[in-house]
Amino acid sequence: GESVGLHLPTLSVQEGDNSIINCAYSNSASDYFIWYKQESGKGPQFIIDIRSNMDKRQGQRVTVLLNKTVKHLSLQIAATQPGDSAVYFCAEEDAGTYKYIFGTGTRLKVLA
């Protein structure tokens, strides 16, 4: 696809299983985080966000967990479907600089 390099970590899951994608962020002062999904040939698509005053937030089939102690985010996708195949990025908002800092991404492959 257009978005990622060949060295991206890849997670392969069976259709119907749950997926967990992990991300480490860099700035302990960051207080807002977003998960994006990027399909081949498309721009990143907003999935879910979380603020630092929360540990967990749920959306439709997705849950984001935030562990501020170890600066770690995870995205859980329930009952993974073929349409979930994409590259997933976490992003932290750098409040002092008006930008988002992106992780390197994880490629999710859903096996039929």
Next chain:
Amino acid sequence: KAGVTQTPRYLIKTRGQQVTLSCSPISGHRSVSWYQQTPGQGLQFLFEYFSETQRNKGNFPGRFSGRQFSNSRSEMNVSTLELGDSALYLCASSFNPGVNTEAFFGQGTRLTVV
């Protein structure tokens, strides 16, 4: 509500030329950010504009520039193109980064420099 619109979707240019890319943000969003995406470097921040003012610039050479108009539409320009400028250029629209607001991306402009 319309999403973020980037034009053109694809461009092929030769080394030494210049290029202008356009981004129309979501209605009501005053912030437009630009990112370069390459396989080797991932998503790298170029610059951010808010109400026609550049508030931050990433670590890119001066050949990369941008501007924002009063209707919040933004353009970025790359002069004296190099092969290494080949990338997907993404525009992100938000209400105001830094206040816990979502950023929404366009489909990107795929620039190929030959």
